[in-house]
Amino acid sequence: xxxxxxxxxxxxxxxxxxxxxxxxxxxxxxxxxxxxxxxxxxxxxxxxxxxxxxxxxxxxxxxxxxxxxxxxxxxxxxxxxxxxxxxxxxxxxxxxxxxxxxxxxxxxxxxxxxxxxxxxxxx
Numbered sequence: 386x387x388x389x390x391x392x393x394x395x396x397x398x399x400x401x402x403x404x405x406x407x408x409x410x411x412x413x414x415x416x417x418x419x420x421x422x423x424x425x426x427x428x429x430x431x432x433x434x435x436x437x438x439x440x441x442x443x444x445x446x447x448x449x450x451x452x453x454x455x456x457x458x459x460x461x462x463x464x465x466x467x468x469x470x471x472x473x474x475x476x477x478x479x480x481x482x483x484x485x486x487x488x489x490x491x492x493x494x495x496x497x498x499x500x501x502x503x504x505x506x507x508x
Contacts, residue, residue, distance in 0.1 A: 395485035396485065399487055408493060411493075428468065435466070451502050462477055472499075
């Protein structure tokens, strides 16, 4: 903070292998599938919103963070972003020293998978 100016940290959006796979699948389907195209467009838009405000998503209570994320990625915070057709994008913030903030997208999933991941039961 020299001369009173605050240096903004760079925000980098990184996809987990799982999220990357879904993203690629949506990309491949986007040409012929309207819903995939809609979800993909929303993901790209939300990435920009997250870049502008890392706390853009809805915070998920720590005790609700799936064990899988804690073990796999040492997740201590989790944010949910709503996508069209009841899809969800989940991301965690990782701090890389002073240079950047990494918004690590853990998952992009449809509603049934989301419910399963969080242990919600169908009626």
